[in-house]
């Protein structure tokens with residue numbers, strides 16, 4: 740059996756490797772109940788056919804500069820918005836993905852290594868916050884979601900929008916996959932919480948929590964932090980996935 744190595748930035752390692760060699764884009768996700776499933780890191784790279792895939796293209800109409808992409812990854816959204824002449828800044832916890840995002844734009848997309856759980860940005864400036872790819876889930880739990888939405892309220896202008904995607908775990912069609920979330924109640928956890936770690940080749944990351952807030956919970960927490968739901972869309976191909984646009988109350 741191959742030796743296992745701990746790596747603090749497995750996603751960044753996979754992204755960098757894919758960017759350089761295009762040979763292995765398979766990243767494995769191991770859940771704390773033992774289930775292992777695959778994702779493709781290439782999926783998070785920009786391509787030529789930008790759209791808010793699976794959702795109404797109308798979401799694009801909510802985007803105004805300056806845009807802050809929280810957890811931008813290699814730049815699937817940031818790069819394409821920059822190409823469309825939006826002013827966009829990316830933050831991510833991984834310096835590797837930020838380097839890729841910056842390089843793709845020849846250094847024109849400003850990027851800052853920062854956790855969405857420890858934002859350190861000046862108040863009052865951004866008009867659009869992007870949390871695509873279910874990235875708002877990096878808050879880990881409902882308390883983190885309260886904190887982030889409250890902080891984003893301060894970071895944004897009065898006409899700002901937050902565009903986010905997430906999953907309603909009660910609508911997941913695969914019963915085995917859904918059962919994990921239903922079991923969260925027995926574990927005294929919020930239903931939409933997932934504990935996992937990433938693996939790329941023989942590199943393993945730390946265990947972490949990801950939050951999938953149900954649409955009603957997302958809305959009520961957003962309301963308490965000064966946001967209102969302006970649009971809600973269900974993904975036509977995967978009805979458990981949703982997009983939400985929040986504006987200031």
Ligand SMILES: C[S@@+](CC[C@H](N)C(=O)[O-])C[C@H]1O[C@@H](n2cnc3c(N)ncnc32)[C@H](O)[C@@H]1O
Nearest residue numbers: 783810811812815831832833854855871872877
């Ligand atoms: C699944 S990718 C999504 C990237 C992008 N939002 C997209 O939709 O293509 C998740 C990204 O979130 C970043 N990330 C994970 N936890 C984070 C945190 N606490 N703060 C900021 N970024 C984080 C990862 O490094 C990774 O680049």
